[in-house]
Amino acid sequence: MEIYADNAATTAVSPAVVEAMLPYFTDVYGNPSSLHTSGQKAKEALEDARARIAAQLNCLPNEITFTSGGTEADNQAILTIAHKGAKTGKKHIISTAFEHHAVLHTLEKLKKEGFEIELLDVHSTGVIDPQQVADAIREDTCLVTIMYVNNEIGTIQPIAEIGRICNEKKVIFHTDAVQAVGHVPVDVRRDNIDMLSISAHKFHGPKGIGVLYARRGILLENVIEGGAQERGKRPGTENLPAIMGMAKALEDANALLNDDIYAAQPELIAKRDRLIAGLEKIPHGELNGDRTRRVGGTVNFCFEAIEGESLLLLLDDKGIRASSGSACTSGSLDPSHVLLAIGRPHEVAHGSLRLSFDNSITNEEIDYMIKAVADTVDYLRNMSPVWRDLQQGKRSFVFPE
């Protein structure tokens, strides 16, 4: 059996999306900036995609800027507001300790430029309390940037509430919604969002394309210089096939969602809960993040006396493509900053496993994953000196049961 359970890292492009992209490689291939018919056809398609994506997010077409993905959108949003704030002496930025590195590393860069970066602690539930945001906002705060859904543990943040607070206090609110859009119903007006980043490859669209939504009135700062594309704010010839694919992928993903953000995908949620229930039977392990305030497709566990990488590789041998956290963390020996942020001690943060999937997964596959994880955890523990020490009472369990 082969099970791809790493959708939070990237998803397969759906056949319908591939289909929607194909004409823009070979038929409508003109440059949207060209004045001739070929170019104008491409320009029409580009603006059609922009309008369709705007409709999905409930914003205006001219509030949409196409970028190379979530990373670039995060960078541009944060740099724009920070540098604008600096002009009026506002150099305080609020974010959280469990953001994606596209946000955290941009904030680190700003810190070196003299900005004060305040990273809110994340509760053990993996959910930020809006009151924390309200308490942290100061006179000199220019930006609050908080992710919509965490990419490692899948928890959903109370974004509408946080947005309302920022709005009242007249602070710009950006959200990295890369793991949210296409998975929960996102509406920038309802959620009081000023700026939002999305990435097509997290919802069955192509890689290398994303959107930065910026509310009307926010003038974007260029991250790169060049021509007049995207009102001059994001130069470079538009990746039209990818943009058309993204529009299709977003429509298809949203068509399957309910209005309730905590119950957007009932069938998928039932499978998620089956997986959680099965993995909870493994002793001395625990689910990471709140049980219900989470997306349908992401489950993350910590197991005591386990090395996440070993677990990952042995599961790979059994046909399961999983992750120990974010793609950026794997390959390094540091435990995930997300798990540390929700208060997991180092020794268990190392033993994490993320399984992320979509509704194409079957209950049979879920059950296969549960058995494979249980067997592999057992196998690894039997070889582990740490496990022996725990058994002999020379160390104490973080998860006593």
Ligand SMILES: *Cc1c(COP(=O)(O)O)cnc(C)c1O
């Ligand atoms: C994947 C991801 C990104 C980066 O998006 P890219 O399109 O791969 O650059 C940013 N934030 C979150 C939460 C993500 O999951």
